[in-house]
Amino acid sequence: MNKVADRPIMMKRQDAPQDRGRAIGAILVEQGRLNTQDVDDIQRFANAHGVRFGEAAVQMKRITEHDIESALAQQYNYPVLARGGVGGVADDVIAAHQPQSEAVEPLRALRSQLILRWFNSASRKAFAVTSAERGEGRSWLAANLATMFAQLGERTLLIDADMRHPRQHRLFNIDNSVGLSALLTGRAGREIARRIHPQLRLFVLPAGIIPPNPQELLARPVFEVILDHFAAQFSLVIIDTPAVSETADAQILAANAGNAVMVARRNQTRQSKLAAAMEILTDTGVNVIGSVLNEH
Secondary structure, eight states: OOEETTEEOOOOOOOOHHHHHHHHHHHHHHTTSOOHHHHHHHHHHHHHHTOOHHHHHHHTTSSOHHHHHHHHHHHTTOOOOOBSSTTOBOTTOHHHHOTTSGGGHHHHHHHHHHIIIIITTOSSOEEEEEESSTTSSHHHHHHHHHHHHHHTTOOEEEEEOOSSSOOHHHHTTOOOSSSHHHHHTTSSOGGGOEEEETTEEEEEEOOOSOOSOHHHHHHSHHHHHHHHHHHHHSSEEEEEOOOTTTOSHHHHHHHHHSEEEEEEETTTSOHHHHHHHHHHHHHTTOEEEEEEEEOO
16 A cells, blocks of 8 residues: 555545535526426436436436536536626637536646746736737637636736727627727726626726727837736736737737737648747747647
């Protein structure tokens, strides 16, 4: 037997699958999705067919997969957001409405790498998400990463600084009439960032009305002041930027953040464009803390 300091290693008792199923069942009863007879029927079906409680319930058409996600979220103390409609998120924000899906695992791995290699040692926890060209998945990645850091309990702010083709307000279904552009011109206060869910420490600052001079607004000292304020108020600030090849906006934003994650799309991003974008950022003193090959 393996020993540590002459004492045997004790294995902690794990709850049996049936116990876990009952726990989820109790939550679903409390939510009004099932009754106690449903729970008994589903558990018998699960035992007879060798499947988990949730799988059995869905196969029996007593509940939906979203109901299971909601119960798991309550069990493990994180919210699952609705998809679409008022108060819901877009399908693309998969980490918010389907956090246990296989599609989220690569994002979870990326988050882990950022935590291990950068977040735990960074003095200023802010980074820009950018790419060489448009259509490579910057906004999608920024939205999902921000959601996943908030799911860890980190107070996270996502800033949509793409004031040419803003998208975060559509992904999170929030009003875009007042946002970063108003903040930069002194027509709004810093409290305009919207909290996405009362149980999720995720805030989104939309781009706001598209101004005629976004680059000039971002280059003003006021943006650095605003970012310093937010960096002090939040555990993490993620900035969604335009493409590097289109405008100098991304360069300005990444330089202010000090860090960047570069996104490329498989079979689409041109190697020459990606290399040029990386060189532009590093020449400006930006720390490129990660690069992502997006297959989304």
